[in-house]
Amino acid sequence: MPLLRKALSDFGIHLLTSRTLSWVMQPLRSQVVPVFMLHRMEDASRAVPGHSVDSLERALQYLKDHDYNVVSVRELVVALQNHQPLPKRAVAFTMDDGFYDQASMALPLFEHYQAPVTVFLATDMLDHQKWSWDYQVEYLLNKANAGSLELKIGSEVLPLMLGSRAEKRLSIRQARAALKSLNLEQVADSMGDLALKVGVDVPEFAPPSYQPMTWGQAARLESNVVEFGPHSRQHLILSQLPEDEAEAEIRQSWATLCEHLKHPVPVFCYPNGRFGKDFTQRDQKLVQRAGLQAAFSADPGYVNLGASVEPGLFAMKRFAFPERFVDFKQYCSWLENGKEKFFPGRR
Numbered sequence: 001m002p003l004l005r006k007a008l009s010d011f012g013i014h015l016l017t018s019r020t021l022s023w024v025m026q027p028l029r030s031q032v033v034p035v036f037m038l039h040r041m042e043d044a045s046r047a048v049p050g051h052s053v054d055s056l057e058r059a060l061q062y063l064k065d066h067d068y069n070v071v072s073v074r075e076l077v078v079a080l081q082n083h084q085p086l087p088k089r090a091v092a093f094t095m096d097d098g099f100y101d102q103a104s105m106a107l108p109l110f111e112h113y114q115a116p117v118t119v120f121l122a123t124d125m126l127d128h129q130k131w132s133w134d135y136q137v138e139y140l141l142n143k144a145n146a147g148s149l150e151l152k153i154g155s156e157v158l159p160l161m162l163g164s165r166a167e168k169r170l171s172i173r174q175a176r177a178a179l180k181s182l183n184l185e186q187v188a189d190s191m192g193d194l195a196l197k198v199g200v201d202v203p204e205f206a207p208p209s210y211q212p213m214t215w216g217q218a219a220r221l222e223s224n225v226v227e228f229g230p231h232s233r234q235h236l237i238l239s240q241l242p243e244d245e246a247e248a249e250i251r252q253s254w255a256t257l258c259e260h261l262k263h264p265v266p267v268f269c270y271p272n273g274r275f276g277k278d279f280t281q282r283d284q285k286l287v288q289r290a291g292l293q294a295a296f297s298a299d300p301g302y303v304n305l306g307a308s309v310e311p312g313l314f315a316m317k318r319f320a321f322p323e324r325f326v327d328f329k330q331y332c333s334w335l336e337n338g339k340e341k342f343f344p345g346r347r
């Protein structure tokens with residue numbers, strides 16, 4: 001029965017997002033812009049899981065065929081600042097972190113479709129081949145052979161199930177969520193303990209499956225379609241840092257981008273990005289003080305063109321690029337916003 005219900009619901013979404021109905025319902029969508037957030041691209045040769053090139057291509061082709069307008073982050077921010085309208089049925093794309101697979105697989109596709117995208121770079125990855133603790137956790141738990149283990153979280157332990165791929169995926173999410181509440185010293189302590197339990201050393205520099213793009217690659221890819229923005233230096237949780245360190249993370253990543261690229265986008269993207277958890281009002285002010293013009297969170301939702309500029313501009317929401325195409329269609333269409341309007345809180 002759940003399968004049948006799902007099929008019916010997918011068919012319903014298909015009908016409700018049809019071209020005719022989309023035009024009729026356009027007023028429900030005119031004030032909001034879905035901004036999609038992508039991470040890794042699937043690369044079997046380096047055992048990297050992620051979005052498939054086919055699913056991204058299907059999405060970009062769909063937008064082209066259905067009269068959507070892919071706008072750049074730069075255009076979106078100018079429209080918000082000046083209360084200007086954007087082209088109808090506007091959609092925007094962002095990618096986080098700056099991995100090699102993003103540069104080699106996704107960015108040429110955006111360029112081919114002339115669909116603007118902004119890539120937020122954690123600059124220490126490109127500068128020093130550094131990789132952050134949240135990816136190291138994933139690396140270690142994927143290497144674990146035991147069916148379960150206990151992760152040290154400060155003075156407590158978090159039991160993690162690792163028997164299947166699905167369990168590992170869930171455990172990675174749980175481990176990251178728990179570690180986010182710790183300070184840097186405690187995270188290092190937990191990671192050391194985890195490495196011992198798994199029996200694998202964490203390489204100092206990113207291994208092949210976490211290879212970052214190079215500055216040369218970014219400079220070659222930079223265009224009026226592909227742009228880059230700052231995503232901190234070390235990809236740390238800003239809310240866990242003292243103010244001066246959080247400020248340095250923001251300012252130095254922007255300065256490094258300005259050194260290497262011709263026209264970086266002055267829009268920040270918070271690492272991990274949940275408001276109230278990974279960044280706070282303090283960090284929003286730090287971004288503003290650094291002269292940056294706006295910032296993205298990773299909280300799900302539309303960017304609302306009708307909202308007042310403060311504080312929305314420094315915590316713009318995004319949707320994770322969905323695995324299911326039917327969900328992508330729903331976010332792009334009037335339907336998701338219509339649901340939020342009529343049935344608030346039922347995400």
Ligand SMILES: [Zn+2]
Binds near residue numbers: 097
């Ligand atoms: Zn990130």
